[in-house]
Amino acid sequence: MDFTTLIQLLDSTIRSATPLLLACLAGLYSERSGIFDIGLEGKMLAAAFFSAAVAFLSGSAWIGLAAGIASSVTLALIHALASINFRGNQLISGVAINFLAAGMTVLVAEAWFSQGGRTPSLVGLARFEPIKLPFADQVAEFPFLGPIYAELLSGHSILVYVALAMVPMTWWVLYRSRFGLRLRAVGEAPEAVDTAGVSVIRLRYQAVIICGVLCGIAGAYMATGLQANFTKDMTANRGFIALAALIFAKWRPWHALMACLLFGFLFAIETRFQKIDLLGVTLPLQFVQALPYVLTVVILAGFVGRATPPRAGGEPYVKER
Amino acid sequence: MTVPAIELIGISKAFGPVQANKDISIRVMPGTIHGIIGENGAGKSTLMSILYGFYKADSGEVFIHGKKARITDSHSAIAAGIGMVFQHFKLVDNFTVLENVILGAEDGAPLRPSLAKARRILTELEREYELHVDPDALISDLGVGKQQRVEILKALYRQAEVLILDEPTGVLTPSEADQLFRILARLREEGKTIIFITHKLREIMEITDTVSVMRRGEMTATVRTEDTSPEQLAELMVGRKVLLRVTKTPARPGPPVLAVEDLRVTDSTGVERLKGVSFTVHAGEVLGIAGVTGNGQSELLEVLGGMQLATGLISLHGQPLDISGKYANGRARRNDGIGHVPEDRQRRGLILEFTAWENMAFGYHHDPAYQTNRLLMNNAAMRRDTAAQMGRFDVRPPDPDLLARNFSGGNQQKLVVAREIERNPDVLLIGQPTRGVDIGAIEFIHQQIIALRDMGKAILLVSVELDEIMALSDRIAVMCDGQIMGERLPDASDETELGLMMAGVKGKAA
Numbered sequence: 001m002d003f004t005t006l007i008q009l010l011d012s013t014i015r016s017a018t019p020l021l022l023a024c025l026a027g028l029y030s031e032r033s034g035i036f037d038i039g040l041e042g043k044m045l046a047a048a049f050f051s052a053a054v055a056f057l058s059g060s061a062w063i064g065l066a067a068g069i070a071s072s073v074t075l076a077l078i079h080a081l082a083s084i085n086f087r088g089n090q091l092i093s094g095v096a097i098n099f100l101a102a103g104m105t106v107l108v109a110e111a112w113f114s115q116g117g118r119t120p121s122l123v124g125l126a127r128f129e130p131i132k133l134p135f136a137d138q139v140a141e142f143p144f145l146g147p148i149y150a151e152l153l154s155g156h157s158i159l160v161y162v163a164l165a166m167v168p169m170t171w172w173v174l175y176r177s178r179f180g181l182r183l184r185a186v187g188e189a190p191e192a193v194d195t196a197g198v199s200v201i202r203l204r205y206q207a208v209i210i211c212g213v214l215c216g217i218a219g220a221y222m223a224t225g226l227q228a229n230f231t232k233d234m235t236a237n238r239g240f241i242a243l244a245a246l247i248f249a250k251w252r253p254w255h256a257l258m259a260c261l262l263f264g265f266l267f268a269i270e271t272r273f274q275k276i277d278l279l280g281v282t283l284p285l286q287f288v289q290a291l292p293y294v295l296t297v298v299i300l301a302g303f304v305g306r307a308t309p310p311r312a313g314g315e316p317y318v319k320e321r
Numbered sequence: 322m323t324v325p326a327i328e329l330i331g332i333s334k335a336f337g338p339v340q341a342n343k344d345i346s347i348r349v350m351p352g353t354i355h356g357i358i359g360e361n362g363a364g365k366s367t368l369m370s371i372l373y374g375f376y377k378a379d380s381g382e383v384f385i386h387g388k389k390a391r392i393t394d395s396h397s398a399i400a401a402g403i404g405m406v407f408q409h410f411k412l413v414d415n416f417t418v419l420e421n422v423i424l425g426a427e428d429g430a431p432l433r434p435s436l437a438k439a440r441r442i443l444t445e446l447e448r449e450y451e452l453h454v455d456p457d458a459l460i461s462d463l464g465v466g467k468q469q470r471v472e473i474l475k476a477l478y479r480q481a482e483v484l485i486l487d488e489p490t491g492v493l494t495p496s497e498a499d500q501l502f503r504i505l506a507r508l509r510e511e512g513k514t515i516i517f518i519t520h521k522l523r524e525i526m527e528i529t530d531t532v533s534v535m536r537r538g539e540m541t542a543t544v545r546t547e548d549t550s551p552e553q554l555a556e557l558m559v560g561r562k563v564l565l566r567v568t569k570t571p572a573r574p575g576p577p578v579l580a581v582e583d584l585r586v587t588d589s590t591g592v593e594r595l596k597g598v599s600f601t602v603h604a605g606e607v608l609g610i611a612g613v614t615g616n617g618q619s620e621l622l623e624v625l626g627g628m629q630l631a632t633g634l635i636s637l638h639g640q641p642l643d644i645s646g647k648y649a650n651g652r653a654r655r656n657d658g659i660g661h662v663p664e665d666r667q668r669r670g671l672i673l674e675f676t677a678w679e680n681m682a683f684g685y686h687h688d689p690a691y692q693t694n695r696l697l698m699n700n701a702a703m704r705r706d707t708a709a710q711m712g713r714f715d716v717r718p719p720d721p722d723l724l725a726r727n728f729s730g731g732n733q734q735k736l737v738v739a740r741e742i743e744r745n746p747d748v749l750l751i752g753q754p755t756r757g758v759d760i761g762a763i764e765f766i767h768q769q770i771i772a773l774r775d776m777g778k779a780i781l782l783v784s785v786e787l788d789e790i791m792a793l794s795d796r797i798a799v800m801c802d803g804q805i806m807g808e809r810l811p812d813a814s815d816e817t818e819l820g821l822m823m824a825g826v827k828g829k830a831a
Binding site for chain 2: 176177178179180181182184185188189191192193194195196197198199311319
């Protein structure tokens with residue numbers, strides 16, 4: 001494998017990792033607050049559809065993004081209502097949201113566009129085009145570092161940079177801000193937060209809404225950045241992979257970035273190579289395609305060490321009586 | 322006349338059909354320690370949770386320093402200068418002391434300035450009140466005594482003028498409790514007002530200036546502590562005269578019945594919970610196991626009761642019992658004549674959603690008397706036995722068809738004790754016999770234990786209440802960290818010595 005191929009592979013890794021990273025950070029906010037969310041998938045899917053549809057109708061990727069976020073936040077609020085106010089089972093609520101999104105997107109797509117459950121292709125301003133970082137052309141010829149900057153770092157859509165910037169920001173919010181302190185506390189010991197005079201319900205709603213916004217960006221990126229339209233089930237279980245990455249990262253932002261890059265790398269291999277020759281054995285495409293999912297199972301089966309979720313996770317908060 | 326720091330007028334609160342507080346009025350004077358005493362379920366904690374904004378009262382008014390206050394949530398209570406230390410601490414275990422202290426009282430969005438300020442103020446508070454805790458320690462690494470200090474510091478950091486403590490000594494060793502009392506006295510000197518909730522008469526007499534007594538959701542009296550006596554308070558709590566001391570004759574121990582040698586248990590996380598425990602219980606005596614919760618007493622009872630596997634030797638009448646094989650179970654133990662009143666009656670002693678008669682048959686449902694034929698059980702016989710036992714043990718209401726959940730704590734415990742004692746066991750294991758039980762029922766259960774002893778049975782009593790251990794035991798063994806620290810005779814020892822042993826200080830041989 002030569003240097004150019006490697007750069008291309010890593011470039012593809014970043015693209016594939018972006019929706020995972022956004023969804024993973026979304027889950028981080030929600031789960032740190034004590035609300036388990038397996039509905040990341042559904043929220044991404046809904047956002048993917050509505051962003052593509054609205055971007056097509058309005059001709060603006062930004063308006064599409066806003067619509068995607070709105071749809072994702074709506075689903076997040078349903079989850080919040082069910083699990084915070086009505087103290088429902090958070091897993092069931094999440095599953096319901098996934099079903100709802102899977103069915104609704106295709107149904108509405110067919111009703112609006114009659115193209116077999118997909119949206120028309122987006123062109124021009126309706127897509128998030130790659131942006132070139134300053135001086136990318138000038139330094140491209142520079143050996144080694146030149147291609148890394150010009151090919152690998154430059155030339156992604158704005159949403160990729162947003163996702164990467166979210167990592168240090170989340171770290172700061174979580175460990176260095178008042179909101180983060182309360183967020184971490186409410187996921188561990190909501191009664192401590194309540195008796196300290198802070199509203200548990202409000203904090204959890206804030207966390208779930210942030211989760212919705214990030215899932216919305218993730219979905220919008222898939223349909224209007226990575227691809228140029230919405231197709232049926234296009235998120236392909238990335239929401240669940242993001243959850244696996246979150247557990248792998250033990251609910252920490254920098255580790256989440258690493259975990260998502262690892263999964264992104266496996267997706268990149270799948271897109272880049274049709275088959276892999278490894279020590280004289282040729283691995284078929286199906287095996288390569290299965291890799292991210294195999295890794296997910298391995299992680300969730302607990303082969304990567306003990307991951308302790310936030311202690312109050314999944315438990316509705318009820319004042320003792 | 323000075324204005325009361327806290328005045329509650331006509332507070333009522335109901336949880337569904339249960340009236341937890343009925344038209345309660347109370348005045349707490351500034352700069353005093355005001356005790357609130359009452360049995361479990363008398364409504365003390367509910368009343369204070371209302372004052373702290375944790376629950377909302379159905380009716381009634383709150384005045385703070387003479388001004389009417391609207392307390393809608395904990396936030397407004399804190400703003401009004403009220404701090405509360407709950408019975409079960411409200412701390413975040415994986416946070417540092419400093420983080421717990423500032424939680425909810427941060428000065429701005431970035432944490433750093435708040436943390437620095439809290440560190441400074443904590444140092445001042447430490448000097449002022451002798452409340453030392455390492456600000457950077459994780460809560461999970463601190464003992465309960467230290468955790469309680471963090472709760473007090475949290476309240477002081479929020480500039481609480483009135484501090485409510487709900488059953489603060491329940492989790493403490495006697496020496497930790499003494500330290501707490503010193504801190505409280507110091508806080509009173511500095512002009513703070515303290516409301517001290519407890520069900521222990523001794524603590525009321527020791528530390529409070531004024532005491533209010535609650536019974537069944539009502540405030541029955543408020544008196545100056547120096548004008549009252551434990552006997553009078555007990556009568557006010559229960560509504561009738563009660564004997565505070567257990568009357569018993571000296572034990573006449575017979576031959577050894579239960580012998581335990583080098584018992585060891587390792588839990589699922591690899592921590593050794595019992596580290597080689599040995600003792601003997603004779604016929605006709607009560608061996609009391611004293612110790613702070615979580616020092617291996619629960620595991621000891623579970624092993625003896627056949628609920629947990631162990632290594633070592635347990636022998637009954639000289640015959641070894643199976644403690645690690647297929648006969649290490651509750652049924653085998655009961656067949657051998659070992660009755661077991663578990664520590665946690667609601668989870669282990671009863672099935673709350675089942676009726677009294679079903680619960681009374683459990684564990685003994687293999688009894689041939691309870692079988693109609695090979696297929697059917699004789700429910701009528703079980704009901705009849707239950708009704709008879711309920712009569713003998715004065716269980717109220719005496720209705721075998723009532724769900725276990727619907728009996729009070731004391732009556733639930735009477736059901737469990739009746740079930741085990743009525744089977745006439747050679748050995749009775751009894752854990753926390755009076756936890757959450759009202760004084761009237763405590764008296765009754767204690768009498769039953771002594772009566773069983775006088776019938777020549779061997780009794781192993783495990784309790785975290787040192788008073789109870791002292792009152793009932795003929796011999797006392799103290800446990801700490803999975804080991805027996807030593808044995809004492811109740812007459813030849815005192816609470817100070819036992820307290821030291823409970824804290825892990827090895828006593829000299831008896």
